[in-house]
Amino acid sequence: MxxxxxxxxxxLRDGRGRTRSELSRESGLARSSVxxxxxxxxxxxxxxxxxxxxSTGGRPASLFAFNPGARLVIGVDVGATHVIVELADLSGEGIAASRADIDVAEGPEAVLGWVEQAIRGLVGQQDRALEDVVAVGIGLPGPVEHATGMPISPPIMPGWHRFDVAGWLRQRLGCPVLVDNDVNIMALGEQRTAWPDTDDxxxxxxxxxxxxxIISGGRLQRGARGTAGDLGHVRxxxxSAPCRCGNEGCLEAVAAGPAIAAKLRALGVEVSGTADVVALAAQGSVDAAQVLRAAGRDIGEVLATVVNLVNPSVIVVAGRLAGAAKELHAGISEVVYRRSLPLATEHLQIAASATKGDAGVRGAVVLAIEHALxxxxxxxxxxxxSRSGQPVVMRYTS
Structure with missing residues (x-):
């Protein structure tokens, strides 16, 4: 064979040491080939x-294991007003990170220029060479065309439309760059960090x-052009609320942070945005609780369809409004469990994000590792x- x-x-990716004989048995190869x-x-x-x-008598056999420190990967989470860069080993273990408050509206060259310098700085701090970085994963807060990795008409990212993010960074860093939208990246990070045994x-x-x-069958589902999971524009x-996409009645226009804040202002509650909504919920505001629960019901109407279509085991609620998870969950659960098929919800869990805001950068690291390995x-x-005689950096062996 x-x-x-x-x-x-x-x-050997599981980290367990094995002998040549064990690898021969597991692979079916002759010991000499192994x-x-x-x-x-x-x-x-x-x-x-x-x-x-x-030892079972005679000279003991040598054990061999995966060396995650042999190379490095980078995860980058670009948000609306922040950027996080994390340096990690090939097992996904974070080594060092850097964060900056940068508005994505400053444009791709300003944001990515900071990313490049942050990567160089983190690598240098570890006394490593840039050539040790084998891949960079990056998440962007807008639609990304999967085939090219280019953002397409991102509403909060002026100047980014069809900008070659991967090519710009690859030219400067000399390694592959993988780009996806932030929600896909977050799903990867949440699944690998908090739900590693969950395939759906x-x-x-x-x-x-x-x-x-959407992760189904253990694989991230992006769709034909990378737009799978765009729930915000489901009616x-x-x-009949007007949406920024030009249509009416979109979920985003009814239940996203700005819509919830607008409903509270209509009730006479002073709020300026999503952060104020979360703070009011934490303070026990009855108005905030009622509006959030109603938003949860609207989200639940759309998620009930998702549950019937893709049958997940877990729904994770994340994002800035996850801070008001109790009220949102109540509304979401009320409708999802009522409107979905009983078999689909029998073991369904609806949970708040467990990654404390790190899902994006953790998922970007996963994206880089999956490519590199x-x-x-x-x-x-x-x-x-092996033929080129490149030196092996054994000093990083763990």
Whole structure:
């Protein structure tokens, strides 16, 4: 059986040390073939000896394990008014991070210029070379065309339309750059961090807009052009509220942060935006609780359809309005459990985000790792690296 080096590496991704004999049994390869694959992986640093197995008589066999410190990845979370950059190893363990308050409306070159300098600074602080970074994942707060990684007519990102984000950073950093919208990135981060054993999850971000990241069968579902999960522009029955997209009755126009704040102002409550709504809810405002619960019901109307269509095990409520999770959850749960099929909701959990605002950057790290360690990338990289005689940075072995 012909097996690629990446497939042997994949057996070691769980971090458990194995002997050549164990790898031979698990892969079905001859021990001599396993030894060749292991040697290639050791040469490039992705696998390292980690001691000896327990002796059963005679010389103990050597154990080999994944070396996550062999290379680095970068996760970048670009928000409306902030940017977070995290340096991580190949297991996703965060090493260092940098954050800045930057308005995305300043434009791509200003924002990405800061990102580039932050990456260089974080890598240098760890006494590593920029060449050790094998991929960058980045999430943007707007629609992203999946095939190109370009933002398309993002409403809060002037100057970003069809800007080549990946190409701009790749030219300066010399490594692959993966771009996706922030809600997809958040879904990846939440799933890997808080729900690692869940293959079917929907993350709903409720803030200035409303969107969803959908993980089904363990895979992020982006749709044909990357717009899957755009719940904010699904029509809410009975509503005629004008939406910024030009249509009427969109969920965003009814239940997002600005819409909730407007409803409270109509009741005579002084609020300027989403943060004030969350603060009022925390203070026990009856008006805020009632408006938030009604918004939750509207969101639940749309989510009930999602539950019937994709049958998730978990719905995670995230975004700036997640701070008012109690009231939102009450409204969402009321409608979802009433309007969805009983079999679909029998074991359904509706939960608040557990990542405390880090879902975006954690998901961006996951996006980078999945690319860097994919079989296609590894099998293209490993032979060239091993033949080129590039030095292996064994001092970073954990």
């Amino acid at each position: 012909l097996m690629r080096t990446s497939e042997i590496f994949d057996l 030894a060749l694959h292991i040697e290639t992986l050791i040469q490039v640093g992705y696998v390292t000896p980690v001691g000896d197995a327990a 999850l929907v993350l709903v971000k409720i803030a200035t807009g409303i969107g969803a990241g 809410v029955p009975g509503s 994919s079989p296609e990338v590894l099998d293209a990289e490993l032979p060239s690296r």
